[in-house]
Amino acid sequence: MHHASDGRADGFLVRAQTGLDLFRPVVVVRADSDSTAIELIRSGLIPNRPYYLVAPMALTGAVNRAVAITDAEVLCVYRLDPARFNPQINVLVVANPTPEGLPRFETSANGAVQTAAGVNWQTPHFAEVYVFTEAAARGKGWGKAVVSALAAELIKHKRTPLYVVNEQNSASISLATSVGFVDTGAREYSGQAVLRQ
16 A cells, blocks of 8 residues: 555555466556556565566556566456346356355356356455356357356346456457446556566
């Protein structure tokens, strides 16, 4: 947490160990200014340690000054619009919550999971959705079916589903919009990061 001279919080950096990569922490940074972002990054990251970093597009310059980024991408944030959401029922979709109790829906064929949709994180009001589809299962509508089932479950618990996707992943964007997600206009800059010396 960073505080301005008047005492108010003007930025934060979170380092989290997640299932995304057990050896590469996820870092999320938010700040009111480039100088605050750079200060947070320099004080919050360990030199020579790799991270997966996510920041608002407005902080791209600060991020690039503080860390060396590889595999950079622009992520688009979508939000489910309840007016566009038409839940679909697919008998192949089964609920299979995670060991932590987070919702997860999947389809299987021949004993193997073909598609899965779950939650990366959630708060009392929002939840970020992920979806995975095996190559052999693409084009069958199963990805849409598991995301639809997950979205219905999240809405039932009064959480707004969010869908974060690489701006160039047209197949995933198409899936999201077919379920009823709309582009919020928010963009995030992300990539593999190592603190500059």
